[in-house]
Amino acid sequence: MRKLIRYTFLLSFVFISLASYSQSKVIALDDDSFKAKVFDFEKEKTWIFKGDKPVIVDFYADWCGPCKRVAPILEELQKEYGDAIQIYKVDTDEARKVAAAFRITSIPSFLFVPAKGEPQLAKGAFPKSVFIKAIKEVMGVTEEPKNK
Secondary structure: OHHHHHHHHHHHHHHHHHHHHHHOOOEEEOHHHHHHHOOOOOOOOOOOOOOOOOEEEEEEOOOOHHHHHHHHHHHHHHHHHHHHOEEEEEEOOOOHHHHHHOOOOOOOEEEEEOOOOOOEEEEOOOOHHHHHHHHHHOOOOOOOOOOO
16 A cells, blocks of 8 residues: 555656646747647738737747857746746748748747737847846736746
């Protein structure tokens, strides 16, 4: 009986750990997954957000130096804010339809999407403080980061 309790406890711990890990990860999107999770730019003429929490979309390319400098900041922010936001990344070389729909001509570019309201596009490699300000002011997230 003790072994059963011990294994149940251990298994519960593993599942909880996996659940929290998956919620605090930056997720890569392609053209199709972007349409499913963020906005169907082919069917809709006006903005209709598919998500249920604020989102940052990082438009990047693997060869882009400034993109590489910003990537760890975004990973850090996703871990710190946890389930309060979701950060997606879109490789503009692979997801050309999304990049064209949002007229991405320079990278990195970021789409800040509040849960309700219109998104805002910003171009350039920003320090962490600018992302935090946008998370609060543009995306409307009032929660402080939990996992600093």
